[in-house]
Amino acid sequence: AAMVARALWALLAALRAGWCLLPQRGYLHPDEFFQAPEVMAGDILNLQVYYPWEFLSSSPCRTVVFPLMTSGVTYWVIKSLQQLDICSSCINSYTLLVSPRLLFTVFSFLLDYSVYRLAPFWGADPWKALVLLAGSYVTLVFYTRTFTNTLEGLLFGLLMVLVSSRKSSGSSAEPTSSSLIGVITTAGFFNRPTFLAFALMPLLYWANLIVDSQKSIKTLINHFLKFILCACFTASVFITADTFYFTSVNLDDLYSTNKSSLIDVIVQLHDKMVVTPFNFLRYNLNPHNLALHGSHPRVTHFTVNGVMLFGILHILAIGAGFKMLKRCVHQLMLVRRCHRGQPGLLVHSKGTPTLLLFYFIPLAFLSLFSHQEPRFLIPLILPLVLLSASPNRAVKWKLLIVIFNLLGALLFGCLHQGGLIPCLLHLEQLIHSPASSGHPRHYTLLFAHTYMPPRSLLNIKKTDVHVEVIDMAGAGEETLCQAVEQRASNFTCSDCHIFIIIPGPIRDTVTKCGVSFKNETLIFPHLSMEDPPQIPVLSSGNWRSQLGLYIIELNR
Numbered sequence: 001a002a003m004v005a006r007a008l009w010a011l012l013a014a015l016r017a018g019w020c021l022l023p024q025r026g027y028l029h030p031d032e033f034f035q036a037p038e039v040m041a042g043d044i045l046n047l048q049v050y051y052p053w054e055f056l057s058s059s060p061c062r063t064v065v066f067p068l069m070t071s072g073v074t075y076w077v078i079k080s081l082q083q084l085d086i087c088s089s090c091i092n093s094y095t096l097l098v099s100p101r102l103l104f105t106v107f108s109f110l111l112d113y114s115v116y117r118l119a120p121f122w123g124a125d126p127w128k129a130l131v132l133l134a135g136s137y138v139t140l141v142f143y144t145r146t147f148t149n150t151l152e153g154l155l156f157g158l159l160m161v162l163v164s165s166r167k168s169s170g171s172s173a174e175p176t177s178s179s180l181i182g183v184i185t186t187a188g189f190f191n192r193p194t195f196l197a198f199a200l201m202p203l204l205y206w207a208n209l210i211v212d213s214q215k216s217i218k219t220l221i222n223h224f225l226k227f228i229l230c231a232c233f234t235a236s237v238f239i240t241a242d243t244f245y246f247t248s249v250n251l252d253d254l255y256s257t258n259k260s261s262l263i264d265v266i267v268q269l270h271d272k273m274v275v276t277p278f279n280f281l282r283y284n285l286n287p288h289n290l291a292l293h294g295s296h297p298r299v300t301h302f303t304v305n306g307v308m309l310f311g312i313l314h315i316l317a318i319g320a321g322f323k324m325l326k327r328c329v330h331q332l333m334l335v336r337r338c339h340r341g342q343p344g345l346l347v348h349s350k351g352t353p354t355l356l357l358f359y360f361i362p363l364a365f366l367s368l369f370s371h372q373e374p375r376f377l378i379p380l381i382l383p384l385v386l387l388s389a390s391p392n393r394a395v396k397w398k399l400l401i402v403i404f405n406l407l408g409a410l411l412f413g414c415l416h417q418g419g420l421i422p423c424l425l426h427l428e429q430l431i432h433s434p435a436s437s438g439h440p441r442h443y444t445l446l447f448a449h450t451y452m453p454p455r456s457l458l459n460i461k462k463t464d465v466h467v468e469v470i471d472m473a474g475a476g477e478e479t480l481c482q483a484v485e486q487r488a489s490n491f492t493c494s495d496c497h498i499f500i501i502i503p504g505p506i507r508d509t510v511t512k513c514g515v516s517f518k519n520e521t522l523i524f525p526h527l528s529m530e531d532p533p534q535i536p537v538l539s540s541g542n543w544r545s546q547l548g549l550y551i552i553e554l555n556r
Contacts, residue, residue, distance in 0.1 A: 026414055066190075132313075
């Protein structure tokens with residue numbers, strides 16, 4: 001059984017890497033592009049991009065450190081390869097899409113490492129847990145995308161590894177990683193302030209281990225001082241980097257202005273200081289701001305998003321939680337009892353109560369906010385697979401788990417907004433075709449009822465003015481027709497090309513706008529949940545038109 005599990009994990013790991021390279025067509029959420037790759041493509045490759053409001057100097061709410069360390073590094077590499085003539089056309093839509101994803105896919109194996117290390121400590125079967133992890137569509141799809149939530153999950157896994165230490169004899173080891181715990185906690189906070197919800201239980205568990213294992217108050221203080229000092233140092237690195245990025249501070253100018261004093265320079269830097277997590281919290285704690293991004297019932301994470309991501313495993317975890325409460329009411333006072341010197345409740349075969357807390361405490365904190373998206377919960381896959389992989393019982397519902405993850409991978413990895421990325425790759429090739437290069441043409445690309453298109457994938461330099469991208473988002477029929485008619489009436493140059501990109505269910509709306517079309521390209525599949533397929537058309541035999549994305553060229 002162990003050999004079969006290892007072979008299955010290796011197969012799933014190869015699928016994860018291979019599917020990334022294909023690449024995956026599904027478009028999960030605009031944040032997978034606009035929280036890192038789009039910004040870095042503009043800064044490093046000097047491409048035309050759309051900068052989201054979080055990265056504007058007027059409202060800095062996202063740290064630039066992680067985008068620079070991930071997408072920034074990959075783009076710098078392909079830029080250097082092209083400049084050195086090692087690869088003459090390294091910068092293209094495929095490499096712009098895949099290179100950051102490939103780095104995240106490599107990083108995703110840190111999650112596998114964390115599960116392998118944690119499974120024996122928490123009484124789970126390592127290879128059973130690894131198969132559950134690698135076979136989950138959350139790992140195959142979400143953990144190979146450039147989300148800050150992906151990094152949040154990886155940092156959560158590393159934090160759990162650091163606080164879960166055990167001697168070879170099986171007893172709890174004395175914590176020795178206070179410095180690293182401080183670094184990871186602070187880095188996670190700057191990546192996403194919600195990381196504190198995930199870090200709360202690991203930090204309480206770590207603090208309990210320190211208190212129980214130390215007889216000297218001096219050693220106890222030493223552990224906490226290491227944690228605080230390393231946390232402060234890490235925070236200063238992030239604040240300094242963000243301050244220089246968002247305020248464009250020039251040290252030479254500061255020195256020349258003040259003629260001297262380092263203290264004056266420090267004072268000026270302090271006045272310009274940018275602390276992105278506080279700006280993030282200030283914005284998101286305002287209910288009006290959250291409503292702009294969508295408001296959901298407080299139980300959405302528990303009742304909808306958890307099931308959407310984890311299926312039967314989430315439901316079984318809820319059942320285990322209720323059974324634990326009914327059987328052991330005293331577990332409600334778990335943390336308080338730990339301070340009385342009963343760490344046995346927290347580890348090894350007695351670890352289920354604590355793992356349930358590792359799962360449900362972050363879930364409860366995230367449920368306090370009215371804006372609730374499924375991807376916010378993806379770090380919870382780690383405690384969930386550990387809960388579900390006990391060596392003393394077979395994993396039930398195997399067939400249901402397999403079918404659920406196959407459907408999830410198909411929906412989110414292939415179908416969901418699945419035509420937009422291939423559309424951008426197609427348009428990039430069209431714009432940079434030899435015919436266009438020899439005789440420059442003007443292109444107007446009008447996107448309607450799709451997710452926000454990442455302009456960086458068109459590979460257009462900021463100095464180029466021959467491509468115009470218009471995002472109409474979910475514009476109504478009248479507004480959309482006005483925009484189309486306006487572009488058609490201004491169709492004056494002989495080398496102008498106007499393309500309208502719309503999902504199949506909206507195609508009839510555009511054809512009623514009173515303009516003629518020359519070429520029509522259908523990219524299949526494409527599923528828009530905002531504009532779902534029309535059931536009568538699906539059953540009429542013309543179903544491909546409802547599950548496709550159209551690229552329509554206006555006629556002169």
